[in-house]
Amino acid sequence: xxxxxxxxxxxxxxxxxxxxxxxxxxxxxxxxxxxxxxxxxxxxxxxxxxxxxxxxxxxxxxxxxxxxxxxxxxxxxxxxxxxxxxxxxxxxxxxxxxxxxxxxxxxxxxxxxxxxxxxxxxxxxxxxxxxxxxxxxxxxxxxxxxxxxxxxxxxxxxxxxxxxxxxxxxxxxxxxxxxxxxxxxxxxxxxxxxxxxxxxxxxxxxxxxxxxxxxxxxxxxxxxxxxxxxxxxxxxxxxxxxxxxxxxxxxxxxxxxxxxxxxxxxxxxxxxxxxxxxxxx
Numbered sequence: 302x303x304x305x306x307x308x309x310x311x312x313x314x315x316x317x318x319x320x321x322x323x324x325x326x327x328x329x330x331x332x333x334x335x336x337x338x339x340x341x342x343x344x345x346x347x348x349x350x351x352x353x354x355x356x357x358x359x360x361x362x363x364x365x366x367x368x369x370x371x372x373x374x375x376x377x378x379x380x381x382x383x384x385x386x387x388x389x390x391x392x393x394x395x396x397x398x399x400x401x402x403x404x405x406x407x408x409x410x411x412x413x414x415x416x417x418x419x420x421x422x423x424x425x426x427x428x429x430x431x432x433x434x435x436x437x438x439x440x441x442x443x444x445x446x447x448x449x450x451x452x453x454x455x456x457x458x459x460x461x462x463x464x465x466x467x468x469x470x471x472x473x474x475x476x477x478x479x480x481x482x483x484x485x486x487x488x489x490x491x492x493x494x495x496x497x498x499x500x501x502x503x504x505x506x507x508x509x510x511x512x513x514x515x516x517x518x519x520x521x522x523x524x525x526x527x528x529x530x531x532x533x534x535x536x537x538x539x540x541x542x543x544x545x546x547x548x549x550x551x552x553x554x555x556x557x558x559x560x561x562x563x564x565x566x567x568x569x570x571x572x573x574x575x576x577x578x579x580x581x582x
Contacts, residue, residue: 313381
């Protein structure tokens with residue numbers, strides 16, 4: 302059975318975030334710890350396809366159940382999404398000829414970065430640029446969808462997965478809804494998701510609002526706040542994709558199920574991502 306498992310729900314720094322001494326990261330219990338965002342998919346042959354290479358890969362593979370790893374895909378080059386790439390090398394997993402799907406700019410960065418280029422030179426990974434729709438394995442395909450996001454190191458792609466019965470969009474990062482929708486010539490989130498024929502959308506929920514970071518501006522860390530997404534979407538309607546908010550910053554009240562913010566999301570018919578959440582495709 303083709304399915305996806307959410308292996309992490311936090312923004313790049315994880316929860317607790319290093320250096321944070323605020324109550325949101327203080328004395329967290331084990332069940333409150335969150336890994337940086339990642340996704341695992343299993344095709345109809347039982348092969349696993351890992352999306353993002355985080356430093357928590359060991360714990361995430363255990364959470365996933367260690368399916369045989371058949372490929373990795375990366376959305377972009379920002380820290381928390383790629384800082385576990387070295388774990389694929391001979392010092393740890395020692396994979397051989399593992400297909401690694403990424404954009405051309407991300408692959409160029411792999412070749413230009415010594416600590417990553419050695420993975421290519423040693424034959425651990427085999428970089429493959431995004432090209433239209435790719436068959437990952439029996440019953441599972443992947444399509445890269447470009448979205449605007451800070452491109453200091455590479456561009457950014459959301460990833461659209463299709464199984465035998467359902468589709469899932471993985472959109473952990475983008476700058477603003479206005480830019481993303483304009484890039485795809487769409488007038489609303491709802492119309493864009495319908496044009497892609499999305500059943501489940503795992504979307505950027507980094508901040509509940511920008512009040513969370515009083516010392517930094519939206520220009521410093523551009524992500525559409527959840528409040529804006531809720532204002533644009535309103536309550537879930539018949540035929541809507543299932544929205545699941547992921548990539549939550551350590552400051553985000555959505556981490557707490559008892560928070561008013563979490564209840565607001567649920568009352569509108571949407572979801573907050575949880576590690577281990579499973580989606581049949």
